[in-house]
Amino acid sequence: MADPPPTGQGALSARVDALERERRRAFEDAQRQADALFAQYQLSQLIASGGNLPDLAASVLNEVLRLADAAGGALWLGTDDAGMSLVAVAGDVSDPAPPADPTDPEDARTWTGTHPGGRAMVLSDLPPRAVVGIWPRPGGELDEDGVRVVLLARHELGVAFLNARLHEALERERQELSAIVDGATDLILQVDENGDVVRLNPAGLRLLGTTLEASIGRPCGDVLGCEIAGGHALADCPLAEVRSSGESIAYRESAVRGPDGARIGVAGSYAVTASHGDAGGTRATAILRDMSAVRALEELREGFVATVSHELRTPLALIRGYAESLLLLPLDPAEQRLFVERISEATERLGSLVDEVLDVTHLQADPLILDRRTTTLSALIARLRGDLEISGQADRLVVMAADDLPPIEVDIVRIGQVLENLVGNALKYAGGPVVVDGAIEGAWLAVSVEDEGIGIPDADRALVMEPFHRAWNVRESRIPGTGLGLYICRRLVEAHGGELTIGDRMDGRAGTRVRITLPLAEDPARMQRTAEVAGSG
Numbered sequence: 001m002a003d004p005p006p007t008g009q010g011a012l013s014a015r016v017d018a019l020e021r022e023r024r025r026a027f028e029d030a031q032r033q034a035d036a037l038f039a040q041y042q043l044s045q046l047i048a049s050g051g052n053l054p055d056l057a058a059s060v061l062n063e064v065l066r067l068a069d070a071a072g073g074a075l076w077l078g079t080d081d082a083g084m085s086l087v088a089v090a091g092d093v094s095d096p097a098p099p100a101d102p103t104d105p106e107d108a109r110t111w112t113g114t115h116p117g118g119r120a121m122v123l124s125d126l127p128p129r130a131v132v133g134i135w136p137r138p139g140g141e142l143d144e145d146g147v148r149v150v151l152l153a154r155h156e157l158g159v160a161f162l163n164a165r166l167h168e169a170l171e172r173e174r175q176e177l178s179a180i181v182d183g184a185t186d187l188i189l190q191v192d193e194n195g196d197v198v199r200l201n202p203a204g205l206r207l208l209g210t211t212l213e214a215s216i217g218r219p220c221g222d223v224l225g226c227e228i229a230g231g232h233a234l235a236d237c238p239l240a241e242v243r244s245s246g247e248s249i250a251y252r253e254s255a256v257r258g259p260d261g262a263r264i265g266v267a268g269s270y271a272v273t274a275s276h277g278d279a280g281g282t283r284a285t286a287i288l289r290d291m292s293a294v295r296a297l298e299e300l301r302e303g304f305v306a307t308v309s310h311e312l313r314t315p316l317a318l319i320r321g322y323a324e325s326l327l328l329l330p331l332d333p334a335e336q337r338l339f340v341e342r343i344s345e346a347t348e349r350l351g352s353l354v355d356e357v358l359d360v361t362h363l364q365a366d367p368l369i370l371d372r373r374t375t376t377l378s379a380l381i382a383r384l385r386g387d388l389e390i391s392g393q394a395d396r397l398v399v400m401a402a403d404d405l406p407p408i409e410v411d412i413v414r415i416g417q418v419l420e421n422l423v424g425n426a427l428k429y430a431g432g433p434v435v436v437d438g439a440i441e442g443a444w445l446a447v448s449v450e451d452e453g454i455g456i457p458d459a460d461r462a463l464v465m466e467p468f469h470r471a472w473n474v475r476e477s478r479i480p481g482t483g484l485g486l487y488i489c490r491r492l493v494e495a496h497g498g499e500l501t502i503g504d505r506m507d508g509r510a511g512t513r514v515r516i517t518l519p520l521a522e523d524p525a526r527m528q529r530t531a532e533v534a535g536s537g
Contacts, residue, residue, distance in 0.1 A: 226255060
């Protein structure tokens with residue numbers, strides 16, 4: 001028989017106990033809901049904080065472990081090739097290690113199942129997919145309320161991972177673009193809606209001879225100096241034109257002010273850049289290329305064509321004239337021999353021109369192969385004198401160099417060609433004797449060739465060592481030449497590690513002094529004597 005319901009004081013006490021249990025249950029429910037709301041708030045704040053993908057993944061995983069009261073976990077994100085990659089690991093992770101590149105969520109779920117009580121949850125089905133695997137502490141269980149909070153935030157987590165992946169891609173593209181701009185050899189400049197410079201790459205700083213601090217925020221006309229350099233008026237600025245019209249300019253030539261105010265011809269393209277923000281005006285970007293090298297190459301090509309054409313035309317005309325005379329005119333044997341000799345001289349001139357052009361082409365090769373051998377300056381001069389005997393000019397060669405100069409280690413054919421060219425120039429442009437001298441300068445033998453000719457003006461001395469350039473006084477003298485000889489000599493001497501310089505005669509008289517340095521042969525006895533002299537000094 002059932003106990004009768006409590007009455008009186010007993011019933012009142014039972015009712016109070018029931019109400020107290022209900023109050024506690026309601027309080028605990030409210031506390032759990034408040035904790036869940038607070039957890040969701042913390043998770044949303046974490047998501048809103050953004051950051052790069054690895055940091056976000058590590059923060060999210062740590063928060064999931066805290067909410068679920070888990071011992072450890074791992075987080076995988078989808079990749080562009082439809083696979084997945086491990087991006088974060090936290091807590092107590094036992095062997096085997098989590099798979100670094102699972103092919104799908106099932107691989108992550110299988111690995112998580114190796115931990116007692118482990119659970120794998122798909123946090124996002126949106127690309128990139130996100131899967132987290134967690135497991136409880138030993139002897140415990142996962143906090144289901146915390147797990148529920150995590151699952152409620154699945155959509156927000158997916159969006160956060162997607163934004164982080166996009167941010168990562170944009171940052172990578174920004175770094176790549178910056179590397180391209182900073183590494184470009186052309187000037188790249190960007191201006192804002194007011195025409196003030198907001199970006200200038202290192203190549204532009206070098207071309208203009210300025211600094212970033214002196215350029216950013218200043219009007220582009222002041223930085224580029226186009227009007228001062230004669231490129232265009234400020235009113236005709238291409239950057240202003242593309243900003244106002246919105247149309248790009250594919251190619252336009254102008255000029256900018258270089259270091260020390262020098263004028264630099266440039267050619268470039270101009271384009272509109274996307275606006276920055278609602279209040280941002282239209283920006284414009286210019287890419288300018290220094291055309292100095294192109295102009296120099298064009299002038300070199302024109303000079304080559306003009307020089308070679310002239311040098312070819314003259315001997316060919318002589319050959320044709322003498323050949324027609326031999327064919328059509330009744331000449332006596334002496335006249336016939338004279339004409340044949342003239343034809344021979346013209347063909348030699350053509351052969352020399354072809355040889356010089358071939359030498360220039362060969363010298364362009366890198367590296368130039370030298371057949372170094374030990375010889376002496378006196379041996380090279382003796383060979384040169386023998387060649388001059390044939391042309392009847394040996395008596396004009398005066399040798400002041402001592403016969404006992406130490407040997408040199410050079411390409412005998414190439415350095416013989418240098419001496420032949422230097423002495424030949426001196427004989428061609430001067431009427432008096434040509435003096436060759438030599439002296440030891442450390443580990444080098446300095447050889448000089450002096451003449452009493454018209455000389456080389458100071459302004460032309462560096463230029464005449466470039467191909468196809470002849471000094472103005474030589475051009476006016478109408479003495480034939482290609483302008484290749486000194487260039488070939490300079491390159492051959494530099495290939496030996498020496499240098500070629502042009503200066504005035506030592507005695508101050510009219511004429512030219514060309515000096516070259518050649519490496520001495522390694523002579524242990526001589527090196528020992530040199531060291532002893534240096535030590536005694």
